[in-house]
Amino acid sequence: MPAARPTPKFRPPRLRRDVVARSALLTRAEAGALDARLLLVQAPAGFGKTTLLAQLAERLAAAQPRGHHIAWLTVDADDNDANRLLAAVLAALRPWPLEWPVEPEAVLSQVQGDGAAARAALVPVLNALASYGGERAWLFIDDLHRVTDAGALALLDALLERLPPEIGLVVGSRTEPALALARRRARGELAELLAADLQFDAEAARAMLAARGVEALPAEGLQAVLARTGGWAAGLQLLAGAHAGRGAALTPLPAGALGAGTAAQRHLFEFFASEVLAELPDDLRQFVLRCAVLDELTPAACAAVAGRADTPAVLDALYRRHLFLTALDDTSPAPAALRFHDLFLDFLRSELDRRAPGLAATLHARAAAAVDTPERAVHHWLRAGRWDDALAAMHRAAPALLAAGGRALVERWLAQLPDELRASHAAALHLQGLCAWSAWDWPGARDRFRPAVEAYRAAGDEEHAVEVLSMLGACHNGMGELAESTAALAQARGWPLPPALQVPFDSLRAWVGLATGALDEITPAIAAMAQNVRRAPATRFPNVADMGYGHLVGLPGTAGPLRELIALGQPQPGDARELRMPALAAWLAFWHGEPSPFKPLLHELQHLQRQAPGKRVLVTSAQHLTALQQAAAGEPALAKAAAQAAVEAFDAPEAAGQRPGWLRSHQHVLARVHWIAQDAAGLAALLPRLRPAHGPQEWPVLDVAALLVQGQAALLAGQAERALPLLRGAAERHRTHRLPVFFGDPRLPLAFALQQSGDEAGALAAFDAALADAAAEDALGPLLMEPRARVERLWAAWAAAPAPECAADGASAGLSARARAAAERLHARWLAWAPSAVQPPAVDRGLASLSDREREVLALLADGQSNKLIARAMSISPHTVKRHVANLLDKLGVQTRTQAAARWLQPRR
Incomplete structure (x- = not known):
């Protein structure tokens, strides 16, 4: 919660x-x-x-x-x-x-x-x-x-x-x-x-006045009071409070005190001052005025503001005076927290400013030092005009607020700072950058982080300068400004950074390596990141979380370190929060051809996608993975729908920051789905958007993808000779620029083109090279991202060919005996991943044992519905649903609803 x-x-x-x-x-x-x-x-x-x-x-x-x-x-x-x-x-x-x-x-x-x-x-x-x-x-x-x-x-x-x-x-x-x-x-x-x-009637007014110690009034007097107050409870309470215990008849409020507008407000304030506040002993009057800077009166806060050690007794005495105070807790005989009524509070604050101009700022500063949360401290520091202290409190509050989507509150705080300070103060610029960052507004974040780094350095605050520099580098990288991101990374090399500051640079190093083609940097960066996160667990948010969406899956040597990051998602010493990365876990299971863990992981991811539709990066990652899984399972319509949904997500206003850099990457995923389905018309329709070279905010890997998709389109048009130079170019650039879960391995389409053009030896050499890397990484993903019939033809030719002779198109000289055995094991697993039409699954005996009613409950449960919603849909009681769920879990031999849902969602016959 x-x-x-x-x-x-x-x-x-x-x-x-x-x-x-x-x-x-x-x-x-x-x-x-x-x-x-x-x-x-x-x-x-x-x-x-x-x-x-x-x-x-x-x-x-x-x-x-x-x-x-x-x-x-x-x-x-x-x-x-x-x-x-x-x-x-x-x-x-x-x-x-x-x-x-x-x-x-x-x-x-x-x-x-x-x-x-x-x-x-x-x-x-x-x-x-x-x-x-x-x-x-x-x-x-x-x-x-x-x-x-x-x-x-x-x-x-x-x-x-x-x-x-x-x-x-x-x-x-x-x-x-x-x-x-x-x-x-x-x-x-x-x-x-x-x-x-x-409005109070005569009976209620008489009861209230009597409870306040005001002597009984004759009927005509009471009616006069009601006429003057309009039955207004606060007006009656004012009169009662001013006359309680005097033994004198009640006198009405002064003329105009209960009218409308500012004149009436002035009269009412005058009444408070003369009839209520003036009746307090001087020490209580000073206490009340000073504590008016507080929204809630607690003994600790009042002691700090008023400078008195007896605040519990004073608050109790004020409460007993019916002084427009409300008790905010009901857990102790003496109220531990009180609040003035808004009307009285407005008056007290105005009166404090009139009697002691400038004192309120001092009192707010005392309150800021005494309150129990940084959010409350921010409020008081701002009222005190203590900008540096306010910014320090904002920085303490901001991480939790921004992680929970509280950007608007931080921006409201910043708006209360003087314009000049907001535009030049390092801490203010830093916070503005964090707000933009949390909204995926990379240009806005960059334009605030850059002067923040300079301002911190000018102030001699190198630690904060380095912290912001890591985020500035990430902004540059996300916007395709790779020279700038590389320069930011270079500035940090060799610095003796503590683990908490090293983690974001480890992350930046991995992302810069991915963007620039420095592939040998990525795995060491992720491994170093995992090591430093163990030393500084709080840095998991957002650094490890940002690794959780599959972009780094399929790169050489990354599987182990990425699994280590998933393990670090469990509560750590010094940070008891749990970090779940279902997208990354599901991507790894898909890429490495592990159907048993993949199916429940995918179901969990899809469940989160439905339940958290506003988590846009998670949703698009789920749609992306679902599209590839459905395409590999021989369900082109479902695959296209999922990929198209991921593309359309970039139309949302909140996607504006990511749209320039990542829209076309997801359009390439849609093209990949058309390619797997061998849908020439669908692929051709996307070509005008995907053919151009990478734009200013895109990564160079888009150039690989552009060559690749044009070669695939040529193949589908029966033009293998036109496809070959395009696919050779893509395969050559693939040596350094890769984004496997988006674009696969271009050497496989190159092998298809060579085979289609009659160059069987060249095709097997290209296939050999792709298989060597896949076997080394134990990766089935590249094969699952290709048309099944074309892969089958290559497998058949590869299995029949003698090993390890020919080499062409930059391929290796063939697989070693050990590598060939690993490739053959990949082949067996690839067959096991076949669509149901090719490799029918065994009947699930657990599902077969369910009653019709239990199957109906399980179908609704798998759709993400709660017991209450299932009960409504089936017109049965929630208790009956609970019993059905317990029975079906027992019959299926599973422990959780998610596991049961995954069993239901598996292909069945």
Whole structure:
């Protein structure tokens, strides 16, 4: 689940013992919560919305304590974007008994804005909510008026639209939220309580005043008070607080104090100052004014700000005075955290500025040093105008926030810095680069990292300069600026870097080697990276994670080090987080022809693809691998659909940073699928886009791919002689520039062209060379990426030919006896990987033992559906589904749902 947030935010505030019950109003609220998808309590400040919501939460929870669940969220200013609002909602849901199909952190990392990817990220959240097994549940969101971001409200609206029927939403807001309320009114899905409904009547007003110690008023006096306050709870409380215990009749507020606009606000402030604040003893008055810089009053924070050691007793005394304070926790007799009502807080802050100009900055600095999270510290340092301290706190908070998609919050912090400082300060430029980096905006990241390196060096901060230099080099490399990325790498060579700083340069060294054709650099770089990650486990994020998508699979000697990185994904000493890389594990199993581990790994990857559609790199990697697997299995239509989906993913706005460098690589994957299917028309249609040389943001390996695809198209057109020079050129460049999982091994199509042109000896020599490398790496992938019929013809000719005679087209002089035996073992495994039409699989006896009902459950389970959704689809109870799942796991002899789903997805007869 998301990292723990300050707990008062996720608990209903404590109800005072003397709170007025208002039974009729509470009954209406309860009916609205029970009958409608959304209950909206909307009124201006001070009408008692939070009190009513807390009473309602208590009643609903008590009505059916075992079958009802309540989640509470009090929105704050940091929640004002889609990512942070969803993070808060998920944290509020933490106590509920839900089955999460993916970790909630994976959900949050997808929500970088308000686009389609963010809405798609709701799929696993809704699946988790659908698993709720209780009778009813409600999510309470108070102070929703603090969320003004359209994307955040659109995401909440999308969640509300698809909530399961047993889960409701209760919202408190000063203003009408943008939640498609008109449509919900028309559907009968909305219940509303507005300011007129919350106004105190005579009976409630009399009860509240009596509870505050105000003597009984005659009926006409009470009516006059109600007329002056309009039944406004805060107005009544002001009057009560100002007159409690005096024994005098209640006097009304001054004229204009309860009107509208700034003049009325001024009158109200004057009333506070003269009638409430002035009545406090001087030491309490100073305490209240100084602590007004805090959003939450805790003993530790108040002690730091006010300079008093007796803060617990002072806070308790203030709470007993009914001084517009709300208790935020209900776990101890004396409140451990309090909050001023917004109206009173606004007044106190204004009064502090009037009485002691400039003191607030000093108090905010004290608060920043005392708060318990860097996020809260940032808020106070910014208010204090202490920019260096604010940036230091931002840097402490940013890694976790950016990993969870919280870029918008970091950008809002940065926007509060002076323009000149934001444009020149090394730490500010560094953070701006990290924000762009997290959005895959390589040009934006590069343009901020570059001056950040210079600024750090000018300040003598070489450690941070080196850290940013590694990311700057990665930006250059990702954009095809290979001279610049090589130069960045060269600057770091020979420096005595600690492991934590060496890891990103190990990563950069591998990627630069891949991009520039320095293939001998890649394996040592990955091995060194694994060694340094063991010494500095925190560097797994994002360095090891960035290796997890298959791009380095199939390169000479990389299999072992890549498997080592997968192993390092387990919790490490000093870093208990788990790093899962299902894409890399699945790619390795495919490339090395390991069908037993590959199928469940692919299913896991496809499951994550469905449950985390906003993780675009993971999704495109899954689509890419699925396309090749389906093509190798003789399913061209499915293969083309998967490859086309990967290409279309680059149309998304969030793909803008990667589109210039990687779109054509994925179009080449689509071309590869057409080639495997021997679809001449489909391949020819792609040629105009794939024929040009690599562009300024693409890697030189695209030139290999361009020659390759043109040669393949010529072969399909029956023009072997035209194909030969193209494929020879591709094979020659393949010596240094390779991207195997995208473009395969050009020597195999060259062998097909030679065979098609009648040069059998040349064909076998080229095939021999490709087989030698494949056998050395125990790699079946190059063969799986070629048309099966053409490979069969070559295998047959190769097996019949004497060994190891001819050499042509740059091929070796033939395979050694040991290598030839390894190649023959590859052949046997290649046959075992055959499509079902060629090599029918054995009947799965475990599946055969399942009942029809269990098979139906398993089919839905394999589609990624939760027990709750399966129960709905089959019109049975979740308990019955659970029993069916337990039975089928036992019959199949597997331990997990994923393993069962993989068995179902295997080809069957």
